[in-house]
Amino acid sequence: MPTKERIQKVKRVLSLRQPDLRIVLEEVTNTHNASAVVRTCDAAGVLYLDIISSTGEPFPVNEAISTRAEKWLHFSNYRSTEECLNYLKQKGFKIAATCLGEKFIPYTAIDYTQPLAVVFGNESEGISEEARNMADYVIKIPMFGMAQSLNLSVSVGIILYEAMKQRMAKDFHKEKRLSPKEFKSFMKTWLNS
Secondary structure, three states, X not given: OOOHXXXXXXXXXXXXXXXXXXXXXXXXXXXXXXXXXXHHHHHOOEOEEEEEOOOOOOOOOOHHHHOOHHHHOEEEEEOOHHHXXXXXXXXXXXXXXXXXXXXXXXXXXXXXXXXXXXXXXXXXXXXXXXXXXXXXXXXXXXXXXXXXXXXXXXXXXXHHHHHHHHHHHOOOOOOOOOOHHHHHHHHHHHHOO
């Protein structure tokens, strides 16, 4: 039986979740990076993590790195980029894809207060051409050193905290963003975790 304090903490954290801000990981296989992304998503108030894996392999999470944050996220799995991004677009999400190449806008130039899914690619190749073509925005974190990219989990953190900054400026954390039905369902799940 959960304590009164536990119930209050679950209610408080669920009240801060941002269901219209999602992270999409495309073909990510590095357990360390995947686990760090999970932890960052939880810390930034993300609830939904969309996983694209053409092989159907389970999402690699190391509990020592994630600090068991995966318990507080909802994972959706897809076998293709097209399936995932079409689903999100049908749900009213704009798609922002991170990239290393040309023809991008700075990551700070988009509105993170709209329903948005941000796509991150795998550690060696980045996003697929398909993700780039399906994106409403192609964004990039500026780089000033010899390395051309940041670690995946660092990139997710930078972008999520820009989103959090914009959402806090518009008081998105003042009231529940989950529907009453979602809130009740997650409340039950989280209290039984």
